[in-house]
Amino acid sequence: DQQVKQNSPSLSVQEGRISILNCDYTNSMFDYFLWYKKYPAEGPTFLISISSIKDKNEDGRFTVFLNKSAKHLSLHIVPSQPGDSAVYFCAASGAYSGAGSYQLTFGKGTKLSVIP
Amino acid sequence: DAGVTQSPTHLIKTRGQQVTLRCSPKSGHDTVSWYQQALGQGPQFIFQYYEEEERQRGNFPDRFSGHQFPNYSSELNVNALLLGDSALYLCASSRWTVPAEQYFGPGTRLTVT
Numbered sequence: 001d002q003q004v005k006q007n008s009p010s011l012s013v014q015e016g017r018i019s020i021l022n023c024d025y026t027n028s029m030f031d032y033f034l035w036y037k038k039y040p041a042e043g044p045t046f047l048i049s050i051s052s053i054k055d056k057n058e059d060g061r062f063t064v065f066l067n068k069s070a071k072h073l074s075l076h077i078v079p080s081q082p083g084d085s086a087v088y089f090c091a092a093s094g095a096y097s098g099a100g101s102y103q104l105t106f107g108k109g110t111k112l113s114v115i116p
Numbered sequence: 117d118a119g120v121t122q123s124p125t126h127l128i129k130t131r132g133q134q135v136t137l138r139c140s141p142k143s144g145h146d147t148v149s150w151y152q153q154a155l156g157q158g159p160q161f162i163f164q165y166y167e168e169e170e171r172q173r174g175n176f177p178d179r180f181s182g183h184q185f186p187n188y189s190s191e192l193n194v195n196a197l198l199l200g201d202s203a204l205y206l207c208a209s210s211r212w213t214v215p216a217e218q219y220f221g222p223g224t225r226l227t228v229t
Contacts, residue, residue: 004158032216034216034217034218036220041222042222042223043120043122043206043220043221043222043223044159044206044220045220046217046218046219046220049216049217089158089159091158093215093216102147102149102164102171102172102215102216103149103161103164103172103174104149104151104159104161104208104216104218105161106158106159106160107158108156108157108158109158
C-alpha cells in the first residue's frame with residue numbers, strides 16, 4: 001500500500017512558465033512534508049518543507065501548498081528554468097508532532113523537463 | 117561545510133557475499149538514516165541510528181544491519197546478498213531534535229551478480 005503517491009511520472013514545461021508537481025498521501029499521521037530534487041548519479045537534495053500547521057511555505061521560486069483535508073500537497077516552481085530539470089520526490093513524516101515516526105516515506109517521483 | 121559523504125561510490129558483489137557501506141554525516145548532525153532506492157522507485161527507509169542505537173527500522177530483513185560510531189558516522193552491512201539487493205543505497209543525516217529534515221549523501225550503487 002503506497003502511502004505517498006505521485007501520480008504523474010513526468011511533466012514537461014516551457015522555460016519561464018509555472019511547474020506544478022502534485023503529491024497525495026493516505027496516512028493521517030503524517031504531519032511534515034518535504035520535497036527533494038534528484039539529478040542522476042546524485043543523492044536527493046532538500047528543496048522545501050512544510051509542517052501540518054501551515055498551508056503554504058515559500059522559498060524563492062519554490063512554493064509548497066498543503067491541503068490537509070484533501071491529503072494533498074503541491075510544489076510550484078515559478079519561473080521554471082532548464083536547470084530545474086530533475087526528478088522531484090515528495091516525502092512525508094510523522095515527526096513534527098512527536099508521533100515518533102521519523103522515517104521519511106517517499107513517493108515514486110516525477111521527472112520534470114523544462115524546455116528552453 | 118562538508119555535506120554527507122558516502123563510500124564507496126560503486127560496488128559489485130556476488131550473490132551470497134557480504135558488503136559494508138559507510139557514511140559520514142553533515143557537520144552538526146547526530147542522526148543517520150539509511151535508505152534503499154531501487155530503479156524507478158522512491159527511497160525506502162531501512163533504519164535510523166542515534167546515540168549508537170537503532171531507533172527505528174523499516175520493513176527489511178535481519179540480513180540488513182548497521183552501526184553508528186561515537187563520531188556519528190555509520191555503517192550499513194548486508195549479509196547473504198541477493199540479486200534483488202542491487203540498488204542505490206542512500207545515507208541521510210539530521211539532528212535528532214529536527215529528525216525529519218534529512219540531508220542525503222550521493223549514495224553507493226551496489227550491483228549484485
